[in-house]
Amino acid sequence: MVVNNPNNWHWVDKNCLNWAKEYLENNLTTISKAVSVAKNKKDSGDNSEILIKVVKINSVSGDCDVAQRKGKTKCIFDLNLEFEVNGVLLNTKDDAIEGKGETPAGKDAEKEGKESSEKSSEKSNANVLFSNKVSLPEFLHDMPQADYNFIIHSSTINSDEPLDMNEKSVIRANLLPLVTAELMKFQSVLIDTHSKDIQHSF
Structure with missing residues (x-):
């Protein structure tokens, strides 16, 4: 979209909320980190590995x-975010042996693949140790x-699960720095993606 705005004098803006929702969905849900967590004090075994994501x-x-006036492009956003974080147990014996054996062919392969996917999904749900909602009430364009x-x-x-941990502390120390780093990219990507849509025509 190119607008009729000689010399970029008039204020022109574009609503990018739907794009922001899609961008954050695509980029924040790729964030995860494996963390070693101590078992319960009653259990003298090794630490457990969990994946927080x-x-x-x-x-x-x-x-x-995204707005433009007098040849200058800027973005203005004031967003409220809420997302869900899971902690999943990784180092189980089943994880170590899964996937071994010969690969079947044809319909048998398709059937086994479907069953394997269903089992994997069920297993993943069974291994979820904790789930937290995290909110960021203010995510602003000029916020440090x-x-x-x-x-x-x-x-x-x-x-x-016999794990000795504070879930909130694990999330805050290990996952939120990665979320913050991703959010810091948002403004530049927003401008790069949409500034061309509010260019003037002479």
Whole structure:
């Protein structure tokens, strides 16, 4: 889209909220980190490996615009984010032996692949140790990184797993720095993607 705005004098803007929702969904849900966590003090075994990851964006609301005036392009956004984080147990014996054996052919392969996928999904759900909702009430275009105030809400915990950890501390120390780093890229990508849509024509 090229607008009729000689010399870029008039204020022109574009609503990018839908793009922001899609961008954050695509990029935040790729974030994960493996962490070694001590077992319960009653258990003298080795540490357990868990994978903490962003699994879903629950909501993105607010305003997100790219604007141009007098030849200068800028973005203005004020967003409220909420996403879900899971902690999944990694080092189980089943994980170590899964996938071994000969690969079947034809319909048998398709059937076995489907069954394997279903089992993997069930197993993944069974290995979820905790689930937390995390919100960022203010994500602003002029906000310094130090002011990002993530709120980690109460956990849903699988208490059968003998792990000695504070879920909120694990998330804050290991995952949120990666989320913050990804959010810091948002503004430049937003401008690069949409600035051409508000260029003037003479």
